[in-house]
Amino acid sequence: MAWQDDVWAVLKAQEIRQVAYVPDAGHSLLIRKAHADPAVAATVLTTEEEGVALCAGAWLGGDRSVLLMQSSGVGNCINMLSMIETLKIPFLTLVTMRGDYAEFNPWQVPMGKATETVLSAMGLLVRAVERPEDAADLVDSAARLAFHSHQGVAVLLRQRLIGRKDF
Amino acid sequence: MNRREAVARLIGGREDILVVTGLGSPTYDVAAAGEKPNHFYLWGAMGGAAMVGLGLALAQPKKPVVVVTGDGEQLMGLGGFATVGTAAPKNLHIVVLDNELYGETGNQATHTGQGTDLAAVAMACGVGTACVVQDLDGIDAIALDAESGPSVTVLKVAQGDDDRVLPNRDGPSLARDFRRHVTGQAVD
Numbered sequence: 079m080a081w082q083d084d085v086w087a088v089l090k091a092q093e094i095r096q097v098a099y100v101p102d103a104g105h106s107l108l109i110r111k112a113h114a115d116p117a118v119a120a121t122v123l124t125t126e127e128e129g130v131a132l133c134a135g136a137w138l139g140g141d142r143s144v145l146l147m148q149s150s151g152v153g154n155c156i157n158m159l160s161m162i163e164t165l166k167i168p169f170l171t172l173v174t175m176r177g178d179y180a181e182f183n184p185w186q187v188p189m190g191k192a193t194e195t196v197l198s199a200m201g202l203l204v205r206a207v208e209r210p211e212d213a214a215d216l217v218d219s220a221a222r223l224a225f226h227s228h229q230g231v232a233v234l235l236r237q238r239l240i241g242r243k244d245f
Numbered sequence: 246m247n248r249r250e251a252v253a254r255l256i257g258g259r260e261d262i263l264v265v266t267g268l269g270s271p272t273y274d275v276a277a278a279g280e281k282p283n284h285f286y287l288w289g290a291m292g293g294a295a296m297v298g299l300g301l302a303l304a305q306p307k308k309p310v311v312v313v314t315g316d317g318e319q320l321m322g323l324g325g326f327a328t329v330g331t332a333a334p335k336n337l338h339i340v341v342l343d344n345e346l347y348g349e350t351g352n353q354a355t356h357t358g359q360g361t362d363l364a365a366v367a368m369a370c371g372v373g374t375a376c377v378v379q380d381l382d383g384i385d386a387i388a389l390d391a392e393s394g395p396s397v398t399v400l401k402v403a404q405g406d407d408d409r410v411l412p413n414r415d416g417p418s419l420a421r422d423f424r425r426h427v428t429g430q431a432v433d
Contacts, residue, residue: 096303119303121332124324131293132328135265135300138285138420140428143300161290164416 081239082107084214085172089144092221095119096136096143098129104174104240105146126151130158130169137167142225145171149178149193149234150186159200162230169202169230170221179237182245194234202230207239246381248342248402252313253278254384255340255400262389263301263427267294267314269349271342275313276412282426286412286419292321295339299329302337302394305427309336309389316343316357316399323366329395330371336391339367341399352404367397377401 086108089097097112098121099105112120119141123129129145136143147155152173162169176183177190197204205220207213217233224231237243252274256264264284266272271294272286285301287294298312319325319341329337345358357363367375374396378384387398413419425431 096300098300119332121299121303121328124327127292128296128322128325128328131290131296132300134290134293135297135302136304137300138297138424138427139263139301139304140424140430141300141304158290158293161293161416164289165420166417167420 081210081213085217086111088214088218088221092218092225093142094144095141096121096133097146098123098132098143099146100126100129100148100151102146102148102174103243104148104235105172108146108172126154127158130155130161133169134161134165134167142168143170145169147171147173149173149175150189152193152196153189156196156200159202159230163201166228168224168228170224171232172217172235173232174235174240175237176243177237180242181237182243197232200230202232204232204234206234206236208236210239213239246379246400246402248274248344248400249277249407250381251342251384251400251402254381255387255389256311256313259389262309262311263305265294265298265301265310265312267312267318269315269318270407271313271315271318272412273407273410274342277407277410280412282422284412285423286414288414291318292325294318295322295325295329298337298339299325299332299334301427302334303332306334306336307391308427309338309391311389312337312339314339314341315348316341316345316355316363317347319363320356320361326367326370326372326397330367333371333373333395335394337395338387338389339395339397340387341397342402343399344402344404346404348406364397364399372397
């Protein structure tokens with residue numbers, strides 16, 4: 079899980095102060111780190127769209143934040159993502175993918191196929207991590223793009239990176 | 246209780262608080278109390294007002310954050326009560342102006358006049374203080390501070406159309422000016 083440690087180090091270096099999440103196994107290390115860090119407010123959500131609004135509020139209050147979610151949650155966010163483009167504020171989300179590699183569960187496939195299209199349609203820039211050695215650099219560059227250039231940026235963590243979910 | 250009088254009594258003269266409004270009538274009600282730098286007006290993102298307030302409250306724990314929204318807006322973000330109850334920020338106060346109607350779309354009935362008790366939902370979600378206020382005098386008892394939250398107050402307001410008072414709806418300037426007011430810094 080070394081790449082996840084790298085990603086956490088990047089988020090800390092980028093002075094992320096709030097982490098909002100709907101859990102996913104692929105985010106479990108970041109979630110544990112966030113709760114263990116007294117300088118970070120970690121917030122569990124009931125649905126991912128709450129996190130879009132929460133991240134907007136965090137920015138208005140002077141905090142950088144990140145939303146952690148699974149690809150199935152991207153669909154839940156669509157209208158709330160209007161805030162990012164309308165307000166022209168930074169927004170960073172890390173999305174663990176389902177339905178794009180060796181997927182066992184057909185119910186995960188439709189939203190997995192649509193994830194990138196949906197994010198792009200709502201005005202976000204989308205990057206994807208396929209290999210562990212790229213994770214830190216791509217998350218770092220996405221954070222800089224978001225917080226310095228005031229963009230909405232999503233980083234997809236591909237299923238091949240995270241590993242197959244076996245049943 | 247008239248909603249405009251209620252909002253004026255709630256936030257009038259309070260420059261120490263940060264106010265986030267829910268789209269529709271609550272945005273107009275807060276604007277009618279005066280367009281101020283400590284107000285952030287939502288014109289969309291239905292269901293998100295309380296969560297904008299939560300992110301803001303976590304970023305600024307010493308400043309009272311007051312979300313002024315409507316029953317329809319809060320119903321769309323009902324799960325947010327569970328998130329607020331769990332995060333438990335002491336400086337977040339959610340005030341729901343409840344007229345039991347979707348006012349912006351032709352006054353269709355919402356759930357709150359038909360059995361849904363938003364204060365009871367909030368209490369059941371672990372929000373420490375949740376109550377219903379029926380008259381203007383009850384507003385003075387609502388503590389908008391940085392110590393006693395989180396709270397949810399449902400203000401039962403009269404049905405009836407007030408004039409629309411339209412604040413700035415240009416998103417980038419709203420966000421930039423409000424953030425500058427909150428942090429004292431230019432946007433980085």
